[in-house]
Amino acid sequence: MILPENRLQKTLDAALSTGADFADVFVEETYSSQLSILNQKADKAIVGTLFGAGIRLFFGDEIVYVTTNDLSEEALIKTALMAAKARGNQKRLAAEFLLKNSKFDSIHIYGEKPWEMNRDKKLKWMNAIDQHARARSSLVTQVESTLLEKFQKVQIANSKGLHKFDERAYSRMRVDTFVEIEGLKESSADNEGHMGTSELFDKVDLKKLAFDNVDRALLLTKAKYAPAGEMPVVISNSFGGVIFHEACGHGLETTSVAKNSSVFCGKLGQKVAHESVTAIDDGTIQNEWGSLNIDDEGMPTQRTTLIEKGILKSYLVDQMGAKQTGYAATGSGRKQSYKFAPASRMRNTFIDRGSDRFEDMVKDVDYGLYAKKMGGGSVNPGTGDYNFSVIEGYMIRNGEIQEAVKGACLIGRGIETLGNITKVSNNLKLATGMCGSISGSIPAAVGQPEILVSKMTVGGRA
Amino acid sequence: MDTLKNDFLKICEVAEKENVQVELMITGGESLKLGYQKRKLEKFEASQNQMAGFRVVDGFTQGYAYTENLSLDSLKLTFFEALKNAKTLKDEKTKSKIKFAEQSKIRELPFLNQAQDISMDEKLKVAATLESAALDFDPKIQSTPYCGLIESNGSKRILNSEGLDVSYKSSSYSGYTYSLAKDGESLKTNSCSRFVRDFKKLDAKLIAEKSAQDSIRALPAKKIKTGNYPVLIDKEEMSSFLGMLAPHLTAKNVLEGKSLLKGKLSQKLASPLFHLLDDPFHESGTASRPFDSEGSASQKTRLFESGTFMTFLTDIESSEKLGLKNTANASRSPSTSLDVDPSNLVVQLGQTTFDEMIRKYPQVVHITQVTGGLHAGYKQSTGDFSLPCEGFLFEFGKVVGPVDQFVISGNILQFLEQIEAVGTEYGEEGSSYLSPDLLIKSLSFAGEA
Numbered sequence: 001m002i003l004p005e006n007r008l009q010k011t012l013d014a015a016l017s018t019g020a021d022f023a024d025v026f027v028e029e030t031y032s033s034q035l036s037i038l039n040q041k042a043d044k045a046i047v048g049t050l051f052g053a054g055i056r057l058f059f060g061d062e063i064v065y066v067t068t069n070d071l072s073e074e075a076l077i078k079t080a081l082m083a084a085k086a087r088g089n090q091k092r093l094a095a096e097f098l099l100k101n102s103k104f105d106s107i108h109i110y111g112e113k114p115w116e117m118n119r120d121k122k123l124k125w126m127n128a129i130d131q132h133a134r135a136r137s138s139l140v141t142q143v144e145s146t147l148l149e150k151f152q153k154v155q156i157a158n159s160k161g162l163h164k165f166d167e168r169a170y171s172r173m174r175v176d177t178f179v180e181i182e183g184l185k186e187s188s189a190d191n192e193g194h195m196g197t198s199e200l201f202d203k204v205d206l207k208k209l210a211f212d213n214v215d216r217a218l219l220l221t222k223a224k225y226a227p228a229g230e231m232p233v234v235i236s237n238s239f240g241g242v243i244f245h246e247a248c249g250h251g252l253e254t255t256s257v258a259k260n261s262s263v264f265c266g267k268l269g270q271k272v273a274h275e276s277v278t279a280i281d282d283g284t285i286q287n288e289w290g291s292l293n294i295d296d297e298g299m300p301t302q303r304t305t306l307i308e309k310g311i312l313k314s315y316l317v318d319q320m321g322a323k324q325t326g327y328a329a330t331g332s333g334r335k336q337s338y339k340f341a342p343a344s345r346m347r348n349t350f351i352d353r354g355s356d357r358f359e360d361m362v363k364d365v366d367y368g369l370y371a372k373k374m375g376g377g378s379v380n381p382g383t384g385d386y387n388f389s390v391i392e393g394y395m396i397r398n399g400e401i402q403e404a405v406k407g408a409c410l411i412g413r414g415i416e417t418l419g420n421i422t423k424v425s426n427n428l429k430l431a432t433g434m435c436g437s438i439s440g441s442i443p444a445a446v447g448q449p450e451i452l453v454s455k456m457t458v459g460g461r462a
Numbered sequence: 463m464d465t466l467k468n469d470f471l472k473i474c475e476v477a478e479k480e481n482v483q484v485e486l487m488i489t490g491g492e493s494l495k496l497g498y499q500k501r502k503l504e505k506f507e508a509s510q511n512q513m514a515g516f517r518v519v520d521g522f523t524q525g526y527a528y529t530e531n532l533s534l535d536s537l538k539l540t541f542f543e544a545l546k547n548a549k550t551l552k553d554e555k556t557k558s559k560i561k562f563a564e565q566s567k568i569r570e571l572p573f574l575n576q577a578q579d580i581s582m583d584e585k586l587k588v589a590a591t592l593e594s595a596a597l598d599f600d601p602k603i604q605s606t607p608y609c610g611l612i613e614s615n616g617s618k619r620i621l622n623s624e625g626l627d628v629s630y631k632s633s634s635y636s637g638y639t640y641s642l643a644k645d646g647e648s649l650k651t652n653s654c655s656r657f658v659r660d661f662k663k664l665d666a667k668l669i670a671e672k673s674a675q676d677s678i679r680a681l682p683a684k685k686i687k688t689g690n691y692p693v694l695i696d697k698e699e700m701s702s703f704l705g706m707l708a709p710h711l712t713a714k715n716v717l718e719g720k721s722l723l724k725g726k727l728s729q730k731l732a733s734p735l736f737h738l739l740d741d742p743f744h745e746s747g748t749a750s751r752p753f754d755s756e757g758s759a760s761q762k763t764r765l766f767e768s769g770t771f772m773t774f775l776t777d778i779e780s781s782e783k784l785g786l787k788n789t790a791n792a793s794r795s796p797s798t799s800l801d802v803d804p805s806n807l808v809v810q811l812g813q814t815t816f817d818e819m820i821r822k823y824p825q826v827v828h829i830t831q832v833t834g835g836l837h838a839g840y841k842q843s844t845g846d847f848s849l850p851c852e853g854f855l856f857e858f859g860k861v862v863g864p865v866d867q868f869v870i871s872g873n874i875l876q877f878l879e880q881i882e883a884v885g886t887e888y889g890e891e892g893s894s895y896l897s898p899d900l901l902i903k904s905l906s907f908a909g910e911a
Contacts (some may be wrong), residue, residue, distance in 0.1 A: 014766070032797075038718065045547035046801045048540075061502055067509040086582075087508055116729035117551055130700075142719050149778075178719060178843060185722075185845035225846075228908030229688045259499055261607035261642055263649070281905060291514075366618045376837040382607050383649040384641040385867070387834040387850040389841075409839045409848035409908075411870050459839075459848040459869020459908040462689050 001155060001165055002027045003053075007073045008157040010100050014080035015057050016159055018088025022319075023080075026160035026296060028338040036146040037126040040134075042146075049114075054338040055080050059087045061324060065341035099163040106328040108287050110169045111199040114149035122147050125173070125201045132210035133177050142178040143183075147171070156298040162388075170289075170443055171198040172432060175209060179217040183355065188217035188355035188391070193432045196287045216373070216392055222390065226296045226393055226408035226460030233410065233456045234361045234396065239374045239431035241350050241446035243453075244279055246377040246386040247414035248272075252306055252314075253332070253344040254321025255438060256381040263384040263415055264312065265459055267277075272312045273418035274355050277428055279307040281316060283347035287433040290348040290445040292328050297333035304330045306349075307418075318344040336440025337367055343439040350447035354424025355369040361423045361452040363399040369408065369458055370401050375390045384414035387459075409459035420443060423452040466551040467621065469534045473541050474623045477518070479547060483562055485517040485622040485794045487755065488532070494832075496589035497610030501597070503586070505610060516544040519560045528797040531878055558674075559779050562622045563757040571752050573659055573745050580661050585611060588637065588666045596641045601865070602681070603674050607651065609639040620757040628757045629721040635661050636892075639670045643677035650683065650881040651864075652676035652831065657748055657892025676830070680852060683866035686909040692823040692882075693870065693902045694816075696853075698889040700897035702832040704807045706840050706847060706874040711740075712791070713780035714801040722845050722875060723771060731771050732878035736768040737810035740775060740791065747806030749894035759892035760805065771877075777802050798905025809897035812884025819857040819883050819901040827907070829853040829870070845874040868909040877902060 008025055015023035030050040053071055057064040066083040068075055111117075126145040133143045150170040157163040172193030181187055190213050191323045192204050235243055248264070256262035264272065273279075283292045283301030292301040297319050305313050317325065318333035321344045333342035361371065370393065377388025390408040394401045430447035470486050477484040490512040497505035507733025514537060515528040528539040589611040596606050612635070619629035620674050638655035654673035658664050695703060715721040723731070742751055742760035753759055756778055774784065777792035780802055793803035820826045831852040839849040852866040885898030 042551040044526075045550050046526040046528070046797070046799055047543050047547065048797050049530065051530045052511075061499075062504060062505040062506065065513070066507070069510065069512055082508070086508070087503070122552075132875050185843055187841070225871070228869070228906060229911050256607065259605050259607055261605045339509060339511070340504075376835075378833075378835050380651055380833065382640075382651045384603075385833060385850070387838050387849065387869075389838050407846045407848055407871060408843070409834075409850065409868060409871075410871055411834075411850045413867075457867060457869065457908060457910075459850065459871055460906075461871050462906040462908065 001154060002029050002034055002153060003071060004129060005099050005163060007076060008163065010073060011055065011076040011080045012159050014077045015055055016092050016094045017081065018084040018094050019085060019090030020057040020059050020088055021094055022055065022159055024156065024297065026338050028152060029395035030152040030322040030337065031082040031115060033149045034146065035122055035126070035136045036144060037130055037143060038144045040130055042123060050337055051234065052338045054341065054441045055083050056340060056341055057083050058320065062087055063320060063341060066233060067339055075429055078155065089241060094159055097159055097161045099157050100161050101163045103414050106167065106293050107284065108167065108195060108293065109289065111319045113196040113197065113373055114151050117198060125206060127173055128206050129210045132207045133214050134213050137179065137218060138177045139181055139218065140177060141180045144176040145177070146174045149197065158203070158298060162298045164294055164368060166293050168195065168292065169197045170195055171200055173201060175213050177213045177217050180212065181221050184221050186217045186220040188213045188220065191432055193289060194287050195289055195291050198387040215407040219392070220406050223404040223406040226369065226458060228460040228462045230455055230457050230460060232365045233453045233458065234365065234368065234370045235451050236372045237427050237449050238429040238449070239433070239446060240371065241448035242352050242374050242377050242388050244448060245346065245446045246379040246388055247248045247412065247417045248279065249346045249349050250379045251370070251381045251384060251414055253316045253326055254318060255343045257315050258321050258324040261382045267312050270312055271416055272308050273307050273310040274421045275310040275426045277307055277310055277418060277421050278352040279350065280304070280352055281306055281347055281349045285348055288348050288430060289443050290346065292347065295331045295333045296335050299329055299333065301331045301347065316344045316346060318342055328429065334439060334442050336442055342438040343437065345437060345439060345442055346435060346444045348430060348445035348447070350428065350430060351424060352450065353449055356423040356425050358425050358427065358450045361425070361450060362396055362401055364452060365396040365399060370396050371410065379414070387411040394418050405460065407460055411457045411459060417453060417456065420454045421451050422454050425449040467627065470621050471536060472534065476541065477623055482545060482548065483519040483623045484541065485562060485675050487515045487619065488619045489513050489616065489796055491614065491616035491647060495610055496585055496615040496779055497589050497625060501684055506732050513796040514540065516541050517800065518544040518548045519562070520548040520552065520558055523548050524560055525549070525551060525764045526799050528872070547802050549900045559712055562624045563626055563778060564624060565626045568628055568752045569743070569761050569817060571743060571750060574630060576633060576659050578661050581797060586614065586688065588664060590664040591666035592637050595667045595828050596639050596674040599674035600678055602643045602678050603642045603646050604642045607640050607642055612636040622757065626757045628753050630752050633732055634659055635664050637664050637666055637669050639673040641673040641677040645681040648682035650677050650680040652680060655891050660830035668683035671789045680864040682758060683852065683864040685856060686827070686865040686868050686907060688909050688911065689907055690904045691825060691827045691907055693905045694819050694826050694828045695902060696828060697897055697899045697902045698891055699829055699832050700809070700900065701893050701895035702836060703874065703877060703896040704897060705836055706805050706845070708807060709842055711775050711804060713774040713784050713786060714802040715778040716774055717780055720843065726771055727773065729771055730769050731875060732766055732769040733881035734769045735884045736766050736878060736881050739764055739810065740789065740804050740806070744806045744808055744896065746888065746890055746892055746896060747894055748806065749805045751805065754790040754792040755794045756792040758788060758792065760790050763789045775802055775804055806894045806896060811886055811898050814901065815886055816899060817859070819885070819899060820856040822883065822901060824858055826851050826856045827865065828856060836866050847874065849870060868907050871906040871908065880904065
């Protein structure tokens with residue numbers, strides 16, 4: 001526990017003093033560490049702590065959110081009163097309550113905390129990546145490996161008597177490799193990580209991570225630019241799931257739905273995708289990148305079926321979203337830190353297994369693109385227009401995967417693309433990503449089996 | 463009493479015993495965010511923040527640590543964490559000692575902090591107008607998914623064990639509206655934002671109505687045929703292209719082998735019409751500041767003159783390693799390590815009007831929105847970009863109509879070579895990237911067959 005219960009009780013009582021109908025307080029203590037190796041030597045070492053609280057009040061549909069770095073009783077009460085007076089001008093309306101401390105019980109397994117683990121062990125992993133990459137090819141000009149670790153302790157209490165505590169550990173290794181052939185430079189980057197502590201990297205095949213990264217960069221030096229225009233696209237599993245994250249996921253968050261600013265508004269129960277598509281948002285997978293025990297509003301996380309055989313089944317709902325739309329909350333209130341008010345966000349979001357075979361998808365394509373590795377993307381939830389980049393792509397001709405191409409970007413409209421997914425394989429894999437939105441940057445896993453999209457606009461060179 | 467300075471001097475005594483140098487960066491501030499939805503206040507967010515970040519130099523290496531707790535005990539613990547980090551990086555192969563900035567004459571920038579006492583009612587009124595003026599503009603405006611007012615007050619102070627102590631305060635207001643317009647089954651969003659230092663200059667009605675007008679004007683958009691087109695990049699969208707160029711301008715990226723401009727000093731790389739300045743004193747710039755993140759006094763730096771690349775942006779370490787002048791472009795926050803970044807990148811105004819540009823070719827596409835963001839369509843190591851965009855097709859100087867669902871592709875260095883004309887005025891949004899409209903000879907478009 002970060003703060004004593006009676007301090008939170010007094011803070012919430014102060015917050016409710018002018019007529020708010022709900023209040024919660026989110027207290028956070030987060031240790032972060034970044035260690036990196038560049039040019040075969042340790043380059044950066046940064047550690048630090050975030051320590052603060054966010055107090056949120058509901059006055060009907062209005063949200064007041066205030067933050068402070070000072071967690072003394074006096075400062076918290078002062079901050080709560082400032083929030084209360086910002087909008088309220090009545091006497092207390094909310095019912096009396098007593099906080100009920102719940103036992104902390106994690107479904108995730110953590111090893112040594114980031115500050116407990118010997119730093120030489122961490123440097124050894126990063127040096128190994130550097131050495132493997134340089135051993136793979138003499139054309140490697142630079143390798144940068146970075147280990148990011150975060151250990152977040154949170155305490156959440158609200159005016160319905162909820163009082164919960166949680167710990168979230170995140171570890172992620174990023175590798176950037178640069179190669180050069182006759183003045184032509186290329187690079188490749190990759191990540192490996194989980195919700196958990198860094199002992200993961202004892203198990204990860206660091207040699208494969210380094211080799212794959214070098215091979216991809218070398219491949220790109222020989223690749224020609226992708227063609228431009230509309231064509232069928234086979235998208236690989238794992239990070240290929242970013243397409244669903246962008247094309248659909250953001251539009252299902254009540255953050256957009258409640259404002260009537262999503263193309264998925266009013267479509268519950270309707271067909272929004274091809275019948276081969278079932279999509280899930282699941283926060284309960286042990287130690288998965290986007291998993292939780294509780295969300296940032298204190299609600300237990302859950303597995304939510306978003307789309308079942310093409311039919312829209314659920315939105316992603318936070319507490320304010322539930323109040324505004326009438327849908328039940330799905331444990332989806334998330335945020336980067338106490339500095340942000342929570343909003344409905346994704347956790348581990350993926351298209352579920354289908355029954356098609358990857359080989360058959362490729363055979364179906366006379367002329368198209370195989371997007372083997374995807375990069376970042378973005379979406380406009382209001383119009384459903386999305387885009388994302390293809391890091392590693394190949395042309396498909398007459399049902400066969402052929403030469404590598406670079407510089408491709410895929411764009412489209414969410415609902416149109418969901419309708420154009422005609423095949424889904426059973427080879428489901430998830431991958432780590434950072435998702436940015438109004439409540440900050442949060443860990444969110446994306447995933448899917450391989451899929452075939454019958455028509456997409458490929459941004460390459462005309 | 464300057465408690466912070468006293469505490470820092472105590473830490474300097476510890477640092478001296480440890481035979482290391484120490485630098486402390488303190489940032490603090492308050493911000494207020496107000497936003498309306500469906501004509502009701504939806505967002506009222508007030509935050510206060512403070513953070514202290516240490517940089518400890520142990521001869522040839524440096525370590526960092528930060529905290530949000532500014533008590534002396536916490537600062538001491540954080541100093542020792544930074545010291546431990548510096549020792550972790552100990553590397554006998556490094557040859558040059560890291561130096562700190564010395565106290566020098568800092569130019570005052572009074573425009574940065576125009577302290578104003580604005581009542582909450584006035585701020586709420588502006589925030590409400592940022593939504594209502596868009597909704598009232600036309601029934602086609604379905605909603606304003608994002609809109610609001612942000613008030614920011616911040617401070618920055620840097621002290622180091624060589625005696626440097628510099629600080630400044632800044633304040634600003636930002637108003638923004640994203641309007642979602644619907645016409646039949648066609649949907650379109652467009653945004654407008656303004657950054658000002660003087661609250662009275664924030665015209666909420668103008669922001670909201672421009673956002674609404676631009677959204678409606680883009681309806682109903684058609685796809686454009688795949689091919690190559692001359693392109694007029696709108697001045698308010700040039701930030702994407704200057705953002706692609708920015709990392710290549712820094713000496714740190716030259717030293718790390720990441721800059722495409724390495725080895726190209728004094729070469730003619732861009733159109734002779736292209737002049738680029740790094741200007742930390744520009745009043746419309748959001749990145750204006752009197753000193754950089756090492757405490758070195760800010761200065762203007764000419765980066766391109768008539769298309770010739772003049773110099774890299776540097777901090778103390780990279781300037782010494784490359785034998786260049788220190789341009790005072792060190793950049794970091796208390797929680798990050800030292801980097802080199804531009805302040806405000808400013809493209810010099812040219813002499814060609816918008817009307818003259820769209821008449822230069824039989825067909826010109828005016829790009830009014832780069833919709834994706836660089837993380838999804840730009841590869842820094844090669845300079846290649848593929849960016850989804852929206853805009854208007856012009857034929858023989860007359861608008862044919864809005865176009866969308868296309869991707870423009872090219873390379874940022876070739877983009878600079880292909881500048882055919884430079885516009886006569888800057889946008890009004892306020893940004894750290896300031897540019898007039900640019901006419902580009904040809905870019906590749908992926909659209910419909």
